[in-house]
Amino acid sequence: MHDIRTIREHPVAFDATLGRRGLPPTSSQILALDESRRAKILAAEIAQADQNRASKDVGTAKADGNNAEFERLRKLVAEKKAEVTRLNAEAVEEDEALRALLLTIPNLPLDDVPTGRDENDNVELRRWGTPRRFDFTPVEHFDIKGVKPGMDFETAAKLSGARFVVLKGAVTRVHRALAQFMLDTHITDHGLIEMWTPVLVKEGAMYGTNQLPKFAEDSYQTTNEFWLIPTSEVTLTNSVADDILDESDLPIRMTAHTQCFRSEAGSAGKDTTGMLRQHQFEKVEMVSITTPKTSIEEHERMTACAEAILQKLNLPYRTIVLCTGDMGFGARKTHDLEVWLPGQNRYREISSVSVCGDFQARRMNARYRPAGGGKPEFVHTLNGSGLAVGRCLIAVLENGQQADGSIDLPAVLYPYLGGNTRIAADGSLA
Numbered sequence: 001m002h003d004i005r006t007i008r009e010h011p012v013a014f015d016a017t018l019g020r021r022g023l024p025p026t027s028s029q030i031l032a033l034d035e036s037r038r039a040k041i042l043a044a045e046i047a048q049a050d051q052n053r054a055s056k057d058v059g060t061a062k063a064d065g066n067n068a069e070f071e072r073l074r075k076l077v078a079e080k081k082a083e084v085t086r087l088n089a090e091a092v093e094e095d096e097a098l099r100a101l102l103l104t105i106p107n108l109p110l111d112d113v114p115t116g117r118d119e120n121d122n123v124e125l126r127r128w129g130t131p132r133r134f135d136f137t138p139v140e141h142f143d144i145k146g147v148k149p150g151m152d153f154e155t156a157a158k159l160s161g162a163r164f165v166v167l168k169g170a171v172t173r174v175h176r177a178l179a180q181f182m183l184d185t186h187i188t189d190h191g192l193i194e195m196w197t198p199v200l201v202k203e204g205a206m207y208g209t210n211q212l213p214k215f216a217e218d219s220y221q222t223t224n225e226f227w228l229i230p231t232s233e234v235t236l237t238n239s240v241a242d243d244i245l246d247e248s249d250l251p252i253r254m255t256a257h258t259q260c261f262r263s264e265a266g267s268a269g270k271d272t273t274g275m276l277r278q279h280q281f282e283k284v285e286m287v288s289i290t291t292p293k294t295s296i297e298e299h300e301r302m303t304a305c306a307e308a309i310l311q312k313l314n315l316p317y318r319t320i321v322l323c324t325g326d327m328g329f330g331a332r333k334t335h336d337l338e339v340w341l342p343g344q345n346r347y348r349e350i351s352s353v354s355v356c357g358d359f360q361a362r363r364m365n366a367r368y369r370p371a372g373g374g375k376p377e378f379v380h381t382l383n384g385s386g387l388a389v390g391r392c393l394i395a396v397l398e399n400g401q402q403a404d405g406s407i408d409l410p411a412v413l414y415p416y417l418g419g420n421t422r423i424a425a426d427g428s429l430a
Contacts, residue, residue: 001102001362004034017108020115020324026105033101037094044087051080103213106329107359113333116323122336123323128307129316131340136403140343141394142274145405147171149427151275162272163264163279170429174396174409175282177416179257179389182284182309186386190305192255192286197235199259200226205238208364209383210330217265228261233383236287241364245289245379247371251298252289255386257282275390276348282389288382291368292358295380299355302384303335306351309387313410315395316340318347332357337387339395350391353384397423406430 007014011027018026054076061070114123142151150171156164167175186192206212206227211219211234220228229235236254245252260283264270271277286305290298303319310317322334331354338347358378361367367376400408405425414421420429 001359002105003362004030004098004102007031008034018105020109021106022117022325030098030101033094033098037091037098040087040091040094044084044091047080047083047087051077051084054080103207107332107356109324109327110333113327114321114323117325119326121323122320122326125319125321125335127318128311129314129340131316131342132399134342138342138398138401140274141397143343144397144401144407146407146423146425146427147397163277165275165278170423170427173417173429174413174423175389175393177413178392178396179282179284180416181412182386182389183255183257185309185312186255186284186286186305189308192253195236195254195256197232197256197258199229199261201229201234201238203227205234205241208238208241209234209360210363214329218263220261220263229258230262231260231283232256232258232285233287236285237360237381237383238364240289240366240379243366244376245368247291247368250289250291250368250379251294254287255284257284274394276394278390284386284389286384286386289366290380290382292377292380295355295357295382298382299333299335299353302382303353306337306353306384306386310337310339310350312412313392313396315399317350328352328354330354330356330359332359339391341395341398343398348391350395351385351387354382356381356383
């Protein structure tokens, strides 16, 4: 959420920066609500002062036996009391309207984020690895002979409908091994704290990390008003909601492996085959809580952590910076990692790493106490996939496929698979 004081002081700059996202000016609407709200508060304070003075004078008039003045003042007290109640109620209503408006306005991009309309305007930063040259035509993950016995979409459709999958046997073990490998790497090599969190959260947590109100249709809500998390960004970030941390405790770097749930309402018709885009999937998430002065450096660090996973798996990828038109609602800057999928002959997103500044912290009221003293300040939050497990599985299967339908697996997974090195063409580990 945005700082209303910044908008008051720099409305033209606010509109100009928001315009880089392709959005119309909104400062005039925001400030009109803010000015009206503040005017009501001031008027209520004046009316309260008038009521207090009249209340004192009522006693004097009664003591002096001035009945006419007593009745006038008593009536004035009643009128001012009603006026105070009305003005305060109107101020509260306008305050709620202002907050509701601010909750719908996305974060402002950093100056070095490229201006653009959509994914076509994203900028590639670097590439790692060389896509393998096949002596046969590679196929998508669900068409690999050795994968078919372990990836059952028909049973999933019978159980739950479209965009679900049942994994079996060797494919399931590789999927699980990937998640464990990611966690172990982040904990041992990158110094992240492993967390285990709920997948059901209260509505306030979804507001805290800006899934609500904008993305309600892309999320699942239970009948008793819990929400299923779209990623553990929600739980990890909200773990510091309403806290005042010591600067010496920052940064806090966390990771968690969870089930994630998205209705994909905004992606109807996209990636309907295979398990690239599912309603239920797994992610190993990374979240950092930092001070403002270290958040940009932390963004680069988190990106490197995600890249390290792909490098250890020997999966070719590219790193891009999203343009203003393609960036997520809560981000100030985002790096996407896109892994090479030979079955599609293209790079596909496997991780987004974003720095959010104090945007989420204001929504959560998450602050820290500066080491040098002074009043608490808002923390900065960052989040990123480290990585999306299902998409990583797809990349491993497609890049390791062989002409006979078997799959050679990355060496870093061997210890997690009992020393097995491949999935045979019949779907068994070998």
